[in-house]
Amino acid sequence: MIRNPIPWPNGARCAACVTFDMDADILIHIGHPTDGHSRVSAISMLQYGPKVAITRIVDSYAALGIKQTFFIPAWCIERYPEAVETILEGGHEIAHHGYLHEHPRELDDAEEEYWLDRAIDVIVRATGRRPRGWRAPLYNFSHRSADLLAARGFVYDASLMGDDQPYLLQCAKGQLVELPSHWGLDDWPQYVQSMDLDYMMPIRAPEQGLATFSQEFEASYTYGGLWVPVVHPFATGRLARWHVWQQFLTGLVARGDVWFAPMEDIAAHVQKVVASGEWQPRIDQLPYFGAPVTVR
Numbered sequence: 001m002i003r004n005p006i007p008w009p010n011g012a013r014c015a016a017c018v019t020f021d022m023d024a025d026i027l028i029h030i031g032h033p034t035d036g037h038s039r040v041s042a043i044s045m046l047q048y049g050p051k052v053a054i055t056r057i058v059d060s061y062a063a064l065g066i067k068q069t070f071f072i073p074a075w076c077i078e079r080y081p082e083a084v085e086t087i088l089e090g091g092h093e094i095a096h097h098g099y100l101h102e103h104p105r106e107l108d109d110a111e112e113e114y115w116l117d118r119a120i121d122v123i124v125r126a127t128g129r130r131p132r133g134w135r136a137p138l139y140n141f142s143h144r145s146a147d148l149l150a151a152r153g154f155v156y157d158a159s160l161m162g163d164d165q166p167y168l169l170q171c172a173k174g175q176l177v178e179l180p181s182h183w184g185l186d187d188w189p190q191y192v193q194s195m196d197l198d199y200m201m202p203i204r205a206p207e208q209g210l211a212t213f214s215q216e217f218e219a220s221y222t223y224g225g226l227w228v229p230v231v232h233p234f235a236t237g238r239l240a241r242w243h244v245w246q247q248f249l250t251g252l253v254a255r256g257d258v259w260f261a262p263m264e265d266i267a268a269h270v271q272k273v274v275a276s277g278e279w280q281p282r283i284d285q286l287p288y289f290g291a292p293v294t295v296r
Helices: 024-030 040-066 075-080 080-091 108-128 143-152 207-223 239-256 263-275
Strands: 014-015 019-021 070-071 093-096 167-171 174-178 258-260 283-285
Touching: 014 207, 024 040, 024 075, 040 080, 040 239, 070 075, 075 080, 080 093, 080 108, 093 108, 093 258, 093 263, 108 143, 143 167, 143 174, 174 263, 207 239, 239 258
Parallel strands: 014 258, 019 070, 070 093, 167 283
Antiparallel strands: 167 174
16 A cells, blocks of 8 residues: 555564654643743643653663654753653653744744754753754644755654655755654544643543554554654653553564664665665655645
8 A cells, every 4th residue: 555665674564663742841831821830730730741751651662672752842851851861861862842842834934943943952962962853843844944954954854744654855955854644643632631731632541542553553564654653741651551552562562573763763764775776755845835825
């Protein structure tokens, strides 16, 4: 069902990266700028991520022998250095996820550039390296984003939803590897219910929520795709949910033919097989449109 599937390293059937977006309580402060500080219960729910879940998740990854990627708003990097250190000590990648979880599509040119650069500076101070990858907060990739990323040396983006495997983004400033996901691989529809976040989906039991991700994985495994869940420590990292997730991931690792890797390693592999001529990816030219589409 996937035409022209990418060859994965060592004959792996598919590639996998469970990406955690550690947004924490910045979601409350940016969503409720006048009274966010008073929403104490919601703040505590979101702080569960860096204060409790991150250690649990990193410990599980160590037991499984895998390295993965965490997308973290720079405000959260500054606010929760112990969680960041735990991630780095585990050998995992920290990637760019905005500064305040701001939505690039809602910013003007100067604002998008300012917040992108400010967050880069924070990541460099925290990790000693420039970020290689970016995920737009709430997937709000703007018509400017590709050029801004390429001009700053980013290798990959993880915001778009245009394929079941990696593809390339070509823009005026250069080229990016796109490592796509989609809403069916996001844990908010499964596990998040909060009036303070203006999101009231019915919460599913841990195994019911996992079933969506499991079925998505099996399709990627069967057809050679890329499986990139977009999950959050305050949601999927909760005790009962992570209990079933750890059991599930243990089974996937035991298969021996699933390539679990950080997003930067997956992007590097894409670049390698493209440069060698071993694989020819699809290329999307961005922006898709230079102005609003009008119907006459």
